[in-house]
Amino acid sequence: MDLDMYAENLIYNYEHPSNKHTMEKADASTHEENISCGDKIDIFLEIRDGKVSDVSFEGTGCVISMGTASILTDSLKGKSLADVEKMDKAELLKLISIDPGPVRMHCATLSLRAVKKAVFQYEKKPVDTATKEL
16 A cells, blocks of 8 residues: 555544544543644543443544544554553554654644543553653
């Protein structure tokens, strides 16, 4: 596949997002914003037996931030909280199959930062440095 096809996947997920809705009875949730561009996201997690049983998001932003949120939330269902805590930028970029470059990296990592913060808050743990730097 060429780079354009990967970009098309992000555009498709932006235009037809998976899991984009408010979860009324979430076990964990958080809000994140990208102050440099104005992208905003709310993440909602349902957690059962130490795993993400359901996840959703609401937000506004660019193709990269919202398309990535759709792809990321699809990938989280069934993951253990420990695996979510360990997720990093490299794993996220592999999921979306495109490197947005240094200027747009904060757009791509916005949803991952929010998901990880929600997990840390749920577990009553401090947010780790790697997550803060996403």
